[in-house]
Amino acid sequence: MLTWRTKRTTKRRARRTWLVGLAATALVLAGCGGGGEDNESSGSGDRIPITIRSTGPTFTDLVTLVIVAQDYYTKVGLDADFEFILASNAATATQGLIAGEMDVASGGAGSLFNAYAEGRTELVSLGTANPAVTFGLAINNETAQQFAAKGVTPDSPVDQRVKALAGTSLASSPEGSTGQKYLRIMLSEHGVDPDRDVKLVPNADNAAQLAAAREGRVNGFANSFPNTNMAEADGWGVLWLNWAVDLPSILPLASHEYYTTRKWLDKNPEAAKRLMQALWLAYADLQNPTDELKNKIKNLEGFKGLNPKGFDLGWELSLGAYKNGTPLTTQEMFDNQVKLVNYGRDKPITFGFKDLYDLGPVEAGKP
Numbered sequence: 001m002l003t004w005r006t007k008r009t010t011k012r013r014a015r016r017t018w019l020v021g022l023a024a025t026a027l028v029l030a031g032c033g034g035g036g037e038d039n040e041s042s043g044s045g046d047r048i049p050i051t052i053r054s055t056g057p058t059f060t061d062l063v064t065l066v067i068v069a070q071d072y073y074t075k076v077g078l079d080a081d082f083e084f085i086l087a088s089n090a091a092t093a094t095q096g097l098i099a100g101e102m103d104v105a106s107g108g109a110g111s112l113f114n115a116y117a118e119g120r121t122e123l124v125s126l127g128t129a130n131p132a133v134t135f136g137l138a139i140n141n142e143t144a145q146q147f148a149a150k151g152v153t154p155d156s157p158v159d160q161r162v163k164a165l166a167g168t169s170l171a172s173s174p175e176g177s178t179g180q181k182y183l184r185i186m187l188s189e190h191g192v193d194p195d196r197d198v199k200l201v202p203n204a205d206n207a208a209q210l211a212a213a214r215e216g217r218v219n220g221f222a223n224s225f226p227n228t229n230m231a232e233a234d235g236w237g238v239l240w241l242n243w244a245v246d247l248p249s250i251l252p253l254a255s256h257e258y259y260t261t262r263k264w265l266d267k268n269p270e271a272a273k274r275l276m277q278a279l280w281l282a283y284a285d286l287q288n289p290t291d292e293l294k295n296k297i298k299n300l301e302g303f304k305g306l307n308p309k310g311f312d313l314g315w316e317l318s319l320g321a322y323k324n325g326t327p328l329t330t331q332e333m334f335d336n337q338v339k340l341v342n343y344g345r346d347k348p349i350t351f352g353f354k355d356l357y358d359l360g361p362v363e364a365g366k367p
Contacts, residue, residue, distance in 0.1 A: 047079040048271040054106035055093050056084045057302035058224040059318035061256055063129040063327075064106050066282035069296035076274040076281070084302060090178075091115075097123070097261065103268070104260045104275060110178040112259050113341045116356055117349040122261045127276055127362040128329045130256035132321035134314075135182055137241040138231035139220035140213050143168065144238050154238050158246040162190035165240075169199040171209035171221035177202075178255075181343050183222045186247050213237065226306070226314025233310030244321045250340060254333040265358060276365035279327040284367075286322040327362050329353075 052073075054064045067073060073080035085092050090108035094115050097105045106129055116123050139147075147153070152164040165187065173179035180202065184194040194200060201218050203209050209221040214236050221228065222241075231237030244251070258279065265272055285293055297303065298311050334353045342348040 047074070047077050048268070048274065049079045049081070050104065050268075050271050050275065051081045051102045052083075052104045052106065052275075053093050053096060053102045054082070054084050055090045055108060056106075057300065059134045059226060059314055059321075060108070060224045061106055061129055062134070062286065062297075062318055062322060063279055063282045065297050065300065066285050066293065067278050069293065069300060070281070070285065072278040072281045073275075076277040078271065078274050078278070094120075094123070097259070103264050103271075104258060106258050107256065108178055109254050109257045109337050110181075110341055112257055113337065113349060113356070116351060117341075117347075121355075122263065123259055123356070124262050124265055125254075125257045125259040125329065125357045126265075126272060127258055127279060127327035127357075127359065128254045128256065128325075128333060129258055129279065129327065130321065131252050131254070131325040131333060133182065133243040133247070133250070133253060133255060134225045134318045134321045135179065135222065135243040136225060136228035136239050136317070137170070137183070137186075137220055137222045138213060138228040138237050139168075139240045140216060140231070140237040142216060143219040144240075154240060158241070159190050161240055161246075162186060162192055165219075166192050166197040168219035169201055169217075171201045171203055171212045171218045173209075173223075174202040174204050175200075176344065178340065179222060179224075181340055182243055182247070182250075185250065185340075185343060186241065186243065189247070189249065225318050226310050229310045229313040229317070230307060233307040233313060239313075239317075242317055244317070250336055252330070252333045252336065253340065254329050254337040257329075258327070262358075265361070269361065272361035273364045276327055276362040277367075279362070280365055280367055283322065283326050286319065286325070289319060328359060328366070329357055329362075 054061050057065055068082065073082065090111040093105035093107035094111045096102050098115070098120060104126075112123060112125060144154075147164045150164065152160050154161070170183065172183050180200065183200070187194045187198065192198060201212065203212070206223055206227055209223055210227065210230060212218045213221040213231070220237070220240060228239055232239055258275065260272070294315055298308065303311060331353050334357070338349060
């Protein structure tokens with residue numbers, strides 16, 4: 001039986017439109033197992049205790065949402081203590097993992113790659129939970145009307161839509177973050193200088209980004225789905241860019257990883273294999289997702305109060321990112337992620353695929 005504990009929620013005016021990722025929402029699966037190095041001998045029956053944290057809930061980690069909705073951790077024989085932490089701060093998961101607060105983290109690859117490059121070579125990735133980008137840019141209606149007067153609409157070629165952003169102000173995640181790198185690369189590829197031609201307004205708070213765009217203090221904001229789908233759902237804006245479609249040069253990508261420490265992996269190979277079995281099951285569900293699955297996820301605590309139209313819009317756009325995906329990371333995905341991490345980095349990372357990844361558990365867990 002699944003039990004949710006909501007640690008913090010935020011109301012936005014009387015409309016009660018909630019921004020996914022603002023609330024740190026906790027889910028505990030039956031029989032909580034605390035963080036620790038050797039869990040395989042202390043399970044309940046045949047289930048192995050494991051502590052997992054994910055930066056969510058957004059569609060950036062839709063695989064984990066499927067696992068939670070379908071109770072796959074339990075079904076593969078894990079006694080999982082699972083909790084979502086703030087989606088806007090992937091480094092929280094990495095720091096918590098290093099501190100021993102969890103056994104496994106599911107988080108953005110940028111934090112993992114940077115930590116490994118900075119000497120945390122005890123970290124190891126088990127596989128990929130998102131092989132693409134579930135990310136968009138929404139603009140407010142006033143900005144969209146100004147663009148339309150110049151003949152540029154959401155249906156215009158991507159080059160025209162990006163060039164139209166010159167002279168605007170855009171809210172984004174902080175400098176150096178993966179989200180801002182996405183935005184900078186998109187602008188640069190179409191000849192818009194992200195430092196001179198636009199004003200980037202960094203903010204780690206997803207809700208503050210959205211509010212700034214809605215209230216006209218910036219022209220738009222770049223964020224994960226379904227956050228950027230709220231503009232259309234609530235009637236104050238439109239989705240202007242979809243990275244999975246409009247920026248194919250960075251794909252495929254190891255954008256969101258399941259990772260742990262080598263010490264934990266060495267002591268818990270069976271738990272790692274079962275964990276990756278859960279990811280295989282979730283990916284399979286996303287190849288032909290049912291309405292039942294969508295409704296299960298929509299009814300999870302992290303999405304309650306969210307405008308259903310925004311959820312549906314984000315859901316449909318995100319499914320394409322997971323099509324034909326698996327948790328088995330490839331060299332090409334790693335190489336593209338390295339290029340993304342190195343964008344704007346003072347000292348490029350130089351470690352290799354096999355330095356960071358141990359694909360033994362994901363290969364062992366393959367159906």
